[in-house]
Amino acid sequence: MTAELSPIDKAKFVAARRAADYVQDGMRVGLGTGSTAAWLVRCLGEMVREDGLRFRGVPTSSRTAALAREEGIDVVGLDEARWLDLTIDGADEFDTELNLVKGGGGALLQEKIVAAASDQMVVIADAAKEVAHLGAFPLPVEVVPFGWRTTQALVTETLEAMDVLGREITLRMNGSQPFVTDEGNYILDLHLGRIGNARQLAMVLNQMPGVVENGLFIDICDTVIVGHGDGRIEIRDINAGTVSEDRIDFVEDDNLFRDLGD
Template sequence: MPADLNPIDKAKFIAAKRAVGFVQDGMKLGLGTGSTAAWMVRCLAERIREEGLRVVGVPTSTRTAELAVSLGVPLSTLDEVKWLDLTIDGADEFDPSLNLIKGGGAALLQEKIVATASDQMIVITDAAKEVVQLGAFPLPVEVIPFGWQTTKALVEETLVSMDVLGRDVTLRMTGDRPLVTDESNYILDLHLNRIGNPRQLALVLNQIPGVVENGLFIDICDIVIIGHADGRAVVRDINTRTVEEDRVEFAPSDNIFTDLD
């Protein structure tokens, strides 16, 4: 175990390892995107190597696909498998109803498609992502490049009638160029501070021409697993209304740490 692994990464690893414990032989899995999801892919690969676990994964981004291939996780496409047993992914925020903001990694469109096409979605996270009300994290909205400034203006106009505290909208950049998603779209980040009615906002945003999808995941997540650096994993199940806490052994093999960013 690297000596410089920080508490946040330890917490992410704990959540990821606990989530991979839900995976059963023969499952078709949605593989999320982001730093916490990367831990999940590594833990899944370890189970495949050590236990002979037979699964097939559908990645939600190019970078997740590349990581999975490098670690020997079998992949397919959503068109090929049609439906998934389980999706495991991270989140930028989650509230008490397990509604989410996702898209900090600019993969929200594929993430939402994959999660919606799953029997169950598990979100893996650390305690810092838990909020009383969504909105502190900027809400990503994926838009087509054509007429994006007009789309931005329409989004800003729409926000005037929404229950939000802020209305600043920015185009996400990478260097001096607009960030381009895997689907060749742009991302608008909505700096709202607080979202009073996430369900309403999600529905209204998707009615705006030029908007492809937004980063509000409403009634999609079933379980949130919150990892802690001391080895605790808190499992919240929205369907059973239960909260369970157990401990996860923090003893990852050297293979898990190979080529970490």
């Protein structure tokens, strides 16, 4: 089974498997969106079915909610959960200070709300997601559909004064139509190349009328679990200032590898 997975998928799996150990009985846990987070949901579903783990999951997208229910996880909304013990999610990029770019899957608004409502945020990623400077991955900015072209023009003008390499902006599409988020908004993808001051850019973007939220997660992530294709894991804790290592051996008949949806 595992032999059929690419090294990247193996890296995502081992990071997700290790992160699942953070979830304990009775917790309220934010469940992220994306391919790496999908591995986490499968791991947690296996623990629910086979180990009797009981927790409440708060999904960050309709896709994650559907998968969590399929896996037998007790799914509740954030308003019901109120506050979370932990959120586990993926990232499109992370730097040495554990600042993130997220939103490649289009769920950045719900992801940021859920992460901000958590005592702890753990990010799971493969090693390719680590960068010296954020910005190589396009930065998603969620905007209201009304006047989105005007909002785009405002963002373009603002980028002239920002420390970035590129300033191209594209409207994210779903076929021939604009991509629409779970909250009914559009996404502008900013192709910046390199972001010199991510904190400043995040603040400036969110001050613009028409901008709902941006995909820069600054001072939100506490721990990054980095998976490698050979089963190695690095655990980086920004609060403790520690880096530890672990390893997960692949099990060829693992139920997680059956009927994969991704």
